[in-house]
Amino acid sequence: MSFQLIDLSTQKDTSPTANLFAETVLQGLSKKEKQLPSWLIFDDPGSRIFSDITKLKSYHPAVSEKNILSTNKELISQIVSSPDLQLIELGAGDGRKTMVLIEHFLTNNHPLHYIPIDISAGPIKKLVSDLKSRFKKSSLIVSGVIGDYFDGLEQFTRDKNKTNFVLYLGLTLGNQELAKANSFLRRVSNTLNSGDYMMTGFDLFTSPKQHYRAYNDPEGLFEKFNLHLLDRINRELGADFKIEHFTQEGHYNWRTRSVESYLYSLKDQTVWIEALQKKFFFKQGEGLQTEQSYKFTLAEIEQLAENNGFEIVKHLYDEKKYFVDSIWRKKN
Numbered sequence: 001m002s003f004q005l006i007d008l009s010t011q012k013d014t015s016p017t018a019n020l021f022a023e024t025v026l027q028g029l030s031k032k033e034k035q036l037p038s039w040l041i042f043d044d045p046g047s048r049i050f051s052d053i054t055k056l057k058s059y060h061p062a063v064s065e066k067n068i069l070s071t072n073k074e075l076i077s078q079i080v081s082s083p084d085l086q087l088i089e090l091g092a093g094d095g096r097k098t099m100v101l102i103e104h105f106l107t108n109n110h111p112l113h114y115i116p117i118d119i120s121a122g123p124i125k126k127l128v129s130d131l132k133s134r135f136k137k138s139s140l141i142v143s144g145v146i147g148d149y150f151d152g153l154e155q156f157t158r159d160k161n162k163t164n165f166v167l168y169l170g171l172t173l174g175n176q177e178l179a180k181a182n183s184f185l186r187r188v189s190n191t192l193n194s195g196d197y198m199m200t201g202f203d204l205f206t207s208p209k210q211h212y213r214a215y216n217d218p219e220g221l222f223e224k225f226n227l228h229l230l231d232r233i234n235r236e237l238g239a240d241f242k243i244e245h246f247t248q249e250g251h252y253n254w255r256t257r258s259v260e261s262y263l264y265s266l267k268d269q270t271v272w273i274e275a276l277q278k279k280f281f282f283k284q285g286e287g288l289q290t291e292q293s294y295k296f297t298l299a300e301i302e303q304l305a306e307n308n309g310f311e312i313v314k315h316l317y318d319e320k321k322y323f324v325d326s327i328w329r330k331k332n
Ligand SMILES: C[S@@+](CC[C@H](N)C(=O)[O-])C[C@H]1O[C@@H](n2cnc3c(N)ncnc32)[C@H](O)[C@@H]1O
Pocket: 039, 042, 047, 050, 054, 090, 091, 092, 093, 094, 095, 117, 118, 119, 120, 147, 148, 149, 150, 168, 169, 170, 171, 172
């Protein structure tokens, strides 16, 4: 057993949480229709709010995926079984859903090296420490990586004798448009070796009302999560956003086929961002898009695999068929 923490974010000149954060905010707020990508929300407090969201009954993607992993853990372990298996999780967050798989491998005396990667430091530190206290008497090897997906992935896939099983759970792939999802998968595929596996979560299109309920919880956690981005910009870039002058709502957009979350300005207001030396005007009712979550069809999922050098091994559904975890193998 071994439990290590690797911080790749400090090994780069431009850390993803410093310059890139400021640049992305500048670009997004300068657009005619203001839009910021959701990865900006994931600092430590943002990750904690997201972890609370995944415990909500109304947030069906997490409920469904938890159900898929516990029902299919034996099948998954049979498919990917190998004496030198590396379970590499991209954007692992709190890693809670993956625990059922890790436990299953260890109970069956299957050797396992678990490599959770996340740009947000807090969840990775907590995950490594939790795994250490929970599995300290097992054969488990853990390398928790704080940093960008590809920095971690490239570091751990250099050894061509290992079998890699990449997990990309939740809705993270769908947080980008289809074209960007394709280029993301192409990059993952280029990093992997023939015969490696990848399992990705996809939220399937059900109905706009059902999707609406998932992103507009009565507890107000989604609102708290999205508003947290303004808090983060205030803190890290010296801005003067007044959180109480914004409100959040998510909608299913038929044109983009995604649920889009917006922060709406409750009044005409100007916000100053010290680090950018710039002010931004928000009209009353103007929306700042903070999240997008694409809803897939099965045909699109199969096309994504095909386009990017993978063959489908198995689609695993929850009992209501709201969600699919699709297992792919990298082709020769
Ligand atoms: C939607 S959450 C999903 C978390 C978890 N996989 C789950 O299913 O509950 C996306 C996660 O990806 C992480 N993330 C976003 N962009 C990243 C990047 N470029 N590199 C590494 N992690 C990233 C975020 O910090 C966050 O923890």
